[in-house]
Amino acid sequence: MDEDFDIIVIGAGVAGVSVAAALARGARVAVVEAEAQPGYHATGRSAAILAQNYGSRLIRTLTADSLLFFTDPPDGFARSPLLRPRGLIRFARPDQVDRLRTAYDDMSRDTPLAWITGEALEARVPLLRAGHVAAGFENPDAADIDVNELMQGWQRQLRAAGGRMMTGNQVVALTRRRGRWTVETTVAQLSARLVVNAAGAWADHIADLARAARIGLMPLRRSALTFDAPADLDLASLPMMVDADEAFYLKPEAGRLLASPADETLSAPCDARPEELDLALAIDRVQTTFRVDVRRIRSSWAGLRSFVADRAPAAGFDTGVPEFFWLAGQGGYGVQTAPALARYAASRILGRTGADRYTIPGVTDDVMSPTRVQTHQKTKKGENA
Numbered sequence: 001m002d003e004d005f006d007i008i009v010i011g012a013g014v015a016g017v018s019v020a021a022a023l024a025r026g027a028r029v030a031v032v033e034a035e036a037q038p039g040y041h042a043t044g045r046s047a048a049i050l051a052q053n054y055g056s057r058l059i060r061t062l063t064a065d066s067l068l069f070f071t072d073p074p075d076g077f078a079r080s081p082l083l084r085p086r087g088l089i090r091f092a093r094p095d096q097v098d099r100l101r102t103a104y105d106d107m108s109r110d111t112p113l114a115w116i117t118g119e120a121l122e123a124r125v126p127l128l129r130a131g132h133v134a135a136g137f138e139n140p141d142a143a144d145i146d147v148n149e150l151m152q153g154w155q156r157q158l159r160a161a162g163g164r165m166m167t168g169n170q171v172v173a174l175t176r177r178r179g180r181w182t183v184e185t186t187v188a189q190l191s192a193r194l195v196v197n198a199a200g201a202w203a204d205h206i207a208d209l210a211r212a213a214r215i216g217l218m219p220l221r222r223s224a225l226t227f228d229a230p231a232d233l234d235l236a237s238l239p240m241m242v243d244a245d246e247a248f249y250l251k252p253e254a255g256r257l258l259a260s261p262a263d264e265t266l267s268a269p270c271d272a273r274p275e276e277l278d279l280a281l282a283i284d285r286v287q288t289t290f291r292v293d294v295r296r297i298r299s300s301w302a303g304l305r306s307f308v309a310d311r312a313p314a315a316g317f318d319t320g321v322p323e324f325f326w327l328a329g330q331g332g333y334g335v336q337t338a339p340a341l342a343r344y345a346a347s348r349i350l351g352r353t354g355a356d357r358y359t360i361p362g363v364t365d366d367v368m369s370p371t372r373v374q375t376h377q378k379t380k381k382g383e384n385a
Contacts, residue, residue, distance in 0.1 A: 016198035022346035024161035045303030069339035087239035091136035
């Protein structure tokens, strides 16, 4: 049965659901998702931390622009706070101090951070092994994000505005005739004026169906596990702990400790699963640094964090295919930047101009455009010919 919409968003991760909620206030919108539930892949497997000093200058700008939404969401959006105080400490062994200091000097220009000596770090986090760390810095404002509440809030907004969430609908064909897209799924045939490609690790595949140039997405697998915390550990006061070179991290999670080797293994788009070697690396690095004994893994999982070559998001219209908008390549920053990216993307999709056009200081359309990486991909193909 054919159904007609103004806009079809492909993908119900945090990018797709957030932009759909923003678009539904001005258009008839449907979200089409292959899985049985929204947020099944990278969104639901995120570390769920808002770290203002995480990522490039562009990512930090998008995070800063999203902060007000997290701290003061629209009336009725959330049934409980979206953020819970956590704090984040990045620490260095003696051989890492110079590199960490360089990162601190860069990040502290736009985020309030505190440099800490090794002795002070051990006092702040008694879980650290004595003498292992030489220095670090703390972001006291980092916070845990309630991803479930965030996703539920956007879905409530979408439904309230008359939008549709169509799960269990894998897109198998995209064709464009007479100014409209036909989106064929495993369940239905849909029609829309415009398509938003928010398919995460599958975004290049969706581009293939639309006959658009790829942006060179690299889905990188990241693994995580949880284990029981020491009985005397105060999890509420423990910050997220990140190695200076981001070789691993540790944070409280649902009454246990979560560890990750911060792996980035190139993968085909798939329902990612962790490798035993990656889990073993995480355990080894954590036990070397902290006074923990991981005797049993309580749970483990992996997700795909999708990047393009320059590790910036692609958010803009495809210049080769009409009415095809990219919202992809958010990497490991998708949850904490989603409010800003959703407003930015919706403003462009709806053709806002003048005072109605949503702008973010320091963020230009050229920087966000998929064309910048599509051109890079074409150049690479030419070099390899």
